[in-house]
Amino acid sequence: MVNQYETVFIATPVLSDTQMKEAVAKYVKLIEDNGGEVVYQEDWGLRQLAYPIQHKTTGFYYLIEFKANSQFVATLETQYHRDERIIRFLTVALDKDAVAYAEKRRAGKAAKAAPAPEAPVAEAE
Numbered sequence: 001m002v003n004q005y006e007t008v009f010i011a012t013p014v015l016s017d018t019q020m021k022e023a024v025a026k027y028v029k030l031i032e033d034n035g036g037e038v039v040y041q042e043d044w045g046l047r048q049l050a051y052p053i054q055h056k057t058t059g060f061y062y063l064i065e066f067k068a069n070s071q072f073v074a075t076l077e078t079q080y081h082r083d084e085r086i087i088r089f090l091t092v093a094l095d096k097d098a099v100a101y102a103e104k105r106r107a108g109k110a111a112k113a114a115p116a117p118e119a120p121v122a123e124a125e
Contacts, residue, residue: 004039004067004099009080009089010059013046020060023085027064030079036068040106053087065094065102 011023028038044061053059068076073091080089094102 004094007091013058040065
């Protein structure tokens with residue numbers, strides 16, 4: 001059965017921009033190679049951690065929303081464990097309400113990113 005999931009991982013802050021993009025590409029490819037479909041991706045950037053992890057106080061956060069079989073989540077999390085670039089991760093299954101909320105949130109972000117249409121200028125007579 002195909003479910004919708006959301007995974008957030010925190011990568012070590014010592015990665016370059018290129019290395020971070022390679023890490024993201026690895027996980028997107030892993031999802032797609034195992035019959036999954038990436039619905040949405042969002043780079044949250046470098047953020048302060050709530051508490052130090054492996055003597056680090058910051059990390060690169062990245063969110064991937066995807067559809068896949070429930071057995072795939074174990075494969076994904078195994079890959080997170082094996083990757084020394086990833087210091088924390090969390091994958092959750094989204095129910096229908098969470099999916100609707102995520103779609104609404106994405107639509108709101110898209111509306112903010114799109115330029116506002118210009119109002120027509122009334123001609124003076």
